[in-house]
Amino acid sequence: MSPGVVISMKDLVVRAQFDSDAPNIGEIIIVDNGHESKLLVDHLEPGGVAMCLNIRSDRNIQKGMPVKRTGRGIEIPTGELTVGRILDALGEPLDGLAPVSGENIVYKDILKLPPRSKEFKVAKPEILETGIKVIDFFTPFVKGRKIGIIGGAGVGKTVLTMELINNVAQSGGGLSFFAGIGERIREGHELWDTLTENDLLKNTCMFFAQMNENPVQRSLIATTSVALAESFRDNEGKDILFFADNMYRFIQARNELSTILDQIPNEGGYEPTIFSDIKILQDRLSSNEQGSITSVQTIYVPADDLSDPAVQMIQHELDATLVLSRKVAEQGIRPAVDLSRTTSSLLTPEVVGDRHYVLSVQVQSLLQKYESLKGIIAIIGENELSPADRADYAKAKKLIKNFTQNMTVMTKHTGVPGEFYNREETLKSIEEIIA
Numbered sequence: 432m433s434p435g436v437v438i439s440m441k442d443l444v445v446r447a448q449f450d451s452d453a454p455n456i457g458e459i460i461i462v463d464n465g466h467e468s469k470l471l472v473d474h475l476e477p478g479g480v481a482m483c484l485n486i487r488s489d490r491n492i493q494k495g496m497p498v499k500r501t502g503r504g505i506e507i508p509t510g511e512l513t514v515g516r517i518l519d520a521l522g523e524p525l526d527g528l529a530p531v532s533g534e535n536i537v538y539k540d541i542l543k544l545p546p547r548s549k550e551f552k553v554a555k556p557e558i559l560e561t562g563i564k565v566i567d568f569f570t571p572f573v574k575g576r577k578i579g580i581i582g583g584a585g586v587g588k589t590v591l592t593m594e595l596i597n598n599v600a601q602s603g604g605g606l607s608f609f610a611g612i613g614e615r616i617r618e619g620h621e622l623w624d625t626l627t628e629n630d631l632l633k634n635t636c637m638f639f640a641q642m643n644e645n646p647v648q649r650s651l652i653a654t655t656s657v658a659l660a661e662s663f664r665d666n667e668g669k670d671i672l673f674f675a676d677n678m679y680r681f682i683q684a685r686n687e688l689s690t691i692l693d694q695i696p697n698e699g700g701y702e703p704t705i706f707s708d709i710k711i712l713q714d715r716l717s718s719n720e721q722g723s724i725t726s727v728q729t730i731y732v733p734a735d736d737l738s739d740p741a742v743q744m745i746q747h748e749l750d751a752t753l754v755l756s757r758k759v760a761e762q763g764i765r766p767a768v769d770l771s772r773t774t775s776s777l778l779t780p781e782v783v784g785d786r787h788y789v790l791s792v793q794v795q796s797l798l799q800k801y802e803s804l805k806g807i808i809a810i811i812g813e814n815e816l817s818p819a820d821r822a823d824y825a826k827a828k829k830l831i832k833n834f835t836q837n838m839t840v841m842t843k844h845t846g847v848p849g850e851f852y853n854r855e856e857t858l859k860s861i862e863e864i865i866a
Contacts, residue, residue, distance in 0.1 A: 432452055433450065433451050433452045434498060434500075435460070435498045436448050436497055437462065437493065437497075438494065439494060441691070443646070443691055444473075444482060444485070445462075445492060446481070447460065447480070447481045447498045448478075448481075449479040449480075449481060450479060451479070453481060454475075456473070457504045459503060460472060460481070460499065460501060462491075462492050463497045468487065468491060469487065469489075469521075470483035470485060470498065471505065473688075486647050486651075503540070505521060507538065507539055507541055508532070508538055509659060509663075510662075513531055513636055513659060514633065515632050515634075515636075516637070517639060519639065520640050520644075520647075520648040520651035520655050522655065539661075540658075541654050544711075544715070545661050556573050558571050558782070560854050561595055562598040562853065563594060563766070563852075564836055565753070565773075565834040566595070566753065567857050568794075568834070568857050569753070570752070570775040571751075571775065571777050571778065571783050572725070573725075573750070573777050574723055574725050575725055576750040576751070576777060577713070577725075577726045577749045577750050578749065578750065579746060579751070579752045580592065580753045581737070581742065581752055581753065581754050582755030582756065583732045584731065585760075586756065586757055586760050587765065588676070588729040588731070589676055592674055592727060593622055593625060595727055598839070598851060605669060606636070606663060606669050607634055607674065608636050608671055608672065608673045608674065609635060609636070609676070610638045610656035610673070610674070611652070611676055612675060612676065614677055616643060622637075638655055639652065646683075646688050647684075647688065650681060650684035650685050653678075656673075656675075657673075657712060658715075660716075661724075664721055667722075668721050670722055671722065671724045672725050672726075672727075674728075675726065675727070675728045675729065676728075677731045678728040679730050679731040679732075679742065680731065681708075681712070682741045685708050686702045689702030690702075699739075701741055705741065728749070730742055730746070737754070737772075750775065750776050751775035751777055751778075752773065752774055754768065755768060755769065756768070756769035764831065765838070768834065770794075770831065770834065771802055778791050787858060790865070797823055797827045797830060798827055798830070800824075801823070801828070801831075804824050833864060836852070837849050
């Protein structure tokens, strides 16, 4: 393979000239500068110019330096040796331990899509109990499906995700994955501590590219973690629980890359490829005849605006969305779920059974009535309501209180022990209130 040469640099974008034998999109090329700096080919321009991304923000690259092709993309190790490890976007360790290596290690190109499976017939829906009343009732956790936890900054998305990992992993539900995409480093440390304390790290693969990393790594980390999850699903027939915190940060990182590549944004202000960025990633988080991937994705809402185009596009790919609200959080309710805006396409008699479905219809009806009565009460007072309205209002208030719950992962901060409710207990508590 003939070498090329660096002809210009701007921020994380490095342009390399190849007179012949230009590299492929998605290929890694190496700068011959004594540091073996890695560049990822983003796209090709006329005249044999490769537009590359400086993966590690390496400052040892200069104009005129030779570059050589590798003929390979970003390849990460797969298999059992990755379980219990914390890896970065290139599959290299972040836990201070030796790199994942060995004679029998198989490497996987993260950008290479798996072959499309034959038409997959979904078996009878299998509900996984989370022990969190509001989730088990409003957005049942069904194997092989996708749940989104949507909310602005500081309303409890990460705490709820950590509680889910804690509760579901303890029930021995297969292999857990956690992808930390552009979130706070502190949260990554806390999650690692929680999993270590509860001896759950042995069933978990963790990937991090936090806020301190450049947008190349923050956008790649989602793809890297999904690629390893696919490998376990397809080659080892595993059922995967995939947690991503935060899916909006993936779009944010892609948008930053689009800006430094001088691409014209779409009318929503995001990168022109936003639709395909979301679609390709979400389509890989799917199930087939070998195994399943059940995903929980947190989605940050900029300025608490649920109509943001990126939030809307991610939401379209989900089976259920749990909306966290600042107004609810300000009332001291935890988890701060906006019950009237939370939706699930899985809340059907076929999936959850007639008893749960009928209860959900009754609860939603009471909550809608509660919202409409709140405005009237603010004007004329509760005593002026009819006896029937007053009874329904009281029931709705009890229901809202019933869905509050102490989290196990917050015990060391609050001193209050966490609570776990199975689905039967949750349904029974609701029946008692409605009756």
